Amino acid sequence: MLAIDAAAYRSPWRRLHPAVKGIFCGGLLVCALALPAWPGAALTAAVVLAAAFGPAGVPPRAFARAAWVPLGFILTGAVTLLVSVGGPDGAVAWDPDGWQRAAEICGRASAALLCQLLFAFSTPLAELLPRLTRIGLPSALVEIIALIYRMLFVTLDTARRIGLGQAGRLGYTSRRAWIRSVGALGATLFIRSYDRARRMQRGLECRGYTGDLRVLVESLPLRAGQVLAAAAPPLLVASTALGYGVLL
């Protein structure tokens, strides 16, 4: 299983309706993007981290590991803002105002990233996907999305096991072997995925498949109190940040 999905199933917030978590994380995401970076992004990040490690019970190690790659992208992207090119001071010159822009973008993007991660770490996709028809997506598309999600884990497991076998036969010892092994892995994966889909099709047909794949969706109540509680922190962050801006 993927670390984020596994954590989402264990989350204490799993029983909350996805819309409640969407309002909380989405509201904070809007705060991170729309408010002035100082203090908006800092406040948002603080609220998200407090919620994640407090009531949402997100495992810190898995959270840090998931955040690592996108944070790397944010930092690499921000580094380019420190210099300017083609100015009168030479081809590549230090930009005196660059660090302010870089810090602003780093803060904003990191806060937004934390909001996204909190949502992913508390909402299993299996509970979110069947509800996508409510926001107007065609049901055939939602069915394919759900099907991809269900086939994903078997395919990932197949890839992992083929990779393990290849590594056992020294398939990843040199770069050349690595390329050949990854190629063989991709080809085998394609063949096995198609074969499995065909066999599944045959199995479904034998059970009277008419084109509908029905799954049981756990009904979660959407309570007004929870919606209000979820909307309060983003509103509080927004008013604090805007109030801070007016006062100074």
Added chain:
Amino acid sequence: MHIAEGFLPPAHAAAWTAAAAPFVIHGVRSLTQAVRANPDAKLLLGASGAFCFVLSALKIPSVTGSCSHPTGVGLGAILFRPPVMAALGTITLLFQALLLAHGGLTTLGANVFSMAVVGPWVAYGVYRLVRALTGALPETTSLGLAVFCGASLASLGTYTVTSLQLALAFPDAQSGVPGAFAKFGAVFSVTQIPLAIIEGLITVVIVRLLITASRSDLLRLGILRADAAATEPADGKAV
């Protein structure tokens, strides 16, 4: 190369979403039509989508020591055609954002535009062009060349568009958008240019193995020419 959540200003994120939307809507329409015409296609499409996701999660050696992820866009576009790839790529990117934290939700439109629209169309265009130009060569050579050029240029195209998206969002203080494009391009080229070449090689290996092991699927997807398939003997070599 996924743009992380919140990295683009809201106006840019909205503009790229609007730019990607027609392609995705067209892709979704062709997907739903395919399912309506042939209900059997649903499970194969599910398998294709899962395959695209796993392909983009494979690790390959990039610059010494570090591992990178191929985009899988080139192979997907050649196997399933760009419109279907626009829809499958969008779903893959959504899953990557929510399951792996690669790419964001507000930046989904920008990532879709570079990885599920421009990449597949570049791959498919280059693939068809090289295939037409090398029509006189033997089938496997022509296919290998076309697949290599398509996959590696798709990877490079994706990276160029991402650099352009970042440059438009954060123009350089002195030289504006062109300067910023050079900066972002230079920073990311360290990993992206070797990655494009390796991805091209891997895609060639995949397609060559599929020719020997899964000829009927390639014929059905229209990748092998029917006449060439009839003249070349199928040696059912195990993969």
